[in-house]
Amino acid sequence: MDALPQDTLHQIFSSLPLRQVMICRSLSKFFNHLLTSPSFIHLISTQSPPLNLLALRPPHHHHHRHVSSPPCLHVFDPDDNQWLRFNLDFLPFRSPHPVASSLGFVYLWGESPDSPESTKSLVVCNPLTRQFRVLPQLGSAWSRHGSVLVDSETRVMVLTELAALYFSGSNQWLKFSSNLPSKPRSPILVFDSVYALCDVGSPWRSQWKLFHCTISKLKTSQTWTRLEKHEWGDVFDILKRPRLVRGNGNKVLMVGGLKSSFSLNASCSTILILRLDLDSLEWDEAGRMPVDMFRCFQESSKFKVFGSGDRVCFSAKRIGKLALWDHCSGKVEWRWIDGVPGSGDGLCRGFVFEARLTALL
Template identity: 25%
Template sequence: MWSHLPFDLLANIFSFLPPDSLARARTACRYWLTCATSYPLSTAASMARHHQAWFVALPTRSHGLCCYLHNPNADRWQELSLEFQPEPIRPVAPIGSLILSRPADSTALQLAICNPLTKEFRYLPQLEIARTNPAVGVVILGPTQHSPFLHFRVYVAGGMSAAPRGAATYVPTVEVYDSEDDAWRIAGPMPVEFAVRLTIWTPNESVYSEGVLYWMTSARAYSIMGFEIKSNKWQELSVHMADKLEFAALAQLDGRLALVGGRSGGGDACVWELDERHVWSLKEKMPAELGRRILGGRASWAATKCARGDGALCLYRDLGSGMAEWREVGERGRREWFWVEGCCAIKGKQVQNLPVKGVLIHPNLARAFFKQR
């Protein structure tokens, strides 16, 4: 009977399996393999609803082509080879089950997307204008009724461009890549002062909320720059306790912009939410015990990093130090804090502690989840 179920029904059943269980199910027979790899819409959107995101840690320095994944279903770490990639990468942003990345050793921006589980990798086309160190933002539009492929847009703002005689100049324009068209276009101009600040002080981490892409400046005191996509207008927002935060990151919670930060002198780590009046209000405070474990005896939050996605937050430092995770439990949107031990050993083999950059993705085993050109 199981080998004769209609594909749509079987794919819906598969959507309730975590990725590791789905991988085993694919080996049962040819019919199940065909189903599991032919219905990316069912095994992607549904899996994102039923399962927690996985934390993917990529070394920030060249330590071979590999990454480390935390499987929340089994609460264990796994090492994954990235030998299929032509060069070491630096993650820029998660896109569903994909990772938007750039070459780790390249000066000019060249973006690529990959699925680390299916070992698919593809460079995006070259930008209209060669840029160094621009701000990058992602907007996910989702699969459409007419296509199973994930539809997304990538926005690139600011950056440096070499003038004819080699003098560096700031680029006061925004470019956008649309995955449906597989091409870049100039979206419009931007104020030069915003281009300068995005180039110098902004990491490649963005949050999209209610039609606006936001970036956090990396210089204290922190501030937020927003790009309203529909009107092509720029805005600047203040950051709560901007001069007292030792680290700050942006997130999206229930559709609203949120701020995650740690106070000076080893103070509390908190989450604030921006309301309709553009006023920050306290949303959550990390338990003191988890804060002490993150700090690890230090008196500063400065080296703390934040990965976020689908309402979950992970605060961490490096591969072996562990992380505090704040995520939904149950079906009513209630969130709780959890401690995840760092990756110190895999299958009894010691793992070197490394500086890493983490992203949260929903692993998907359907091949060609993005369009191949």
């Protein structure tokens, strides 16, 4: 085989699915060299569809102390129904903490071992090509309190009550103040707009509303506006502790416990997934958790939600597994994901990782 021209070998292996290419890379030094060359990576990045994986974020307590075990990214492959692990030992940072992903790249907070202070940098990397780049330095408060939103290498936002927007080529963060009424919950980036839930109620009773801002107008207006319609009625009142998840295309998912009544401490009958079409501004029901599955979440005071598009994951304390809403096959399927790695409290956080062999420019 090594007598064949390299271009011929590249064409042969570029016809394989990405999962098989990753397996072949581990067979020998010859295959690893062949399938990690810049020319092959460029070829397959334009031909091979990505692997749609669900990645776990490390527990919060791992974010603030040195972890002796080798750093890695734990991911679940829903199509192959197995857990995978990508080593992050190529990163020269202590306790790398992955928080977001876009177009095959993972964004993480990393603490430089040479830094005299415990300051963290935002790093973009591709675990498959083992390449990384450090984004311009931010203050430590951003890593502790900021939500990282990404939709490409050239658009990265870190959002708190303040926000910072990074543009490729300028090598700096554009900072601006926001006029949100409260701390944004589960903000998401959809094309040129950011959406977040904010509590506009009283200290005694929460009242959630949907806010959005347009990135292209931030330099001039720097304002968030409330997104609402009279026809929506009590759509925000029927859900307990709602969260946002990005849907497919120009759609937003809102997930929360379905209240059994409008009383202050109403119990929930299940977990509901609502879908908002941003073009028509109409809501519809995307799914609701089966009663048998919801019984496991009933005892938990809170649960975590992460995902994107047609897959949403749910976790809660003491359950030891994840619940998955999967609509990728065209029909709604609810199933359990067992074998969750780690020894945390079961309250998993995460993000969708579309694994690609894409070179970092």
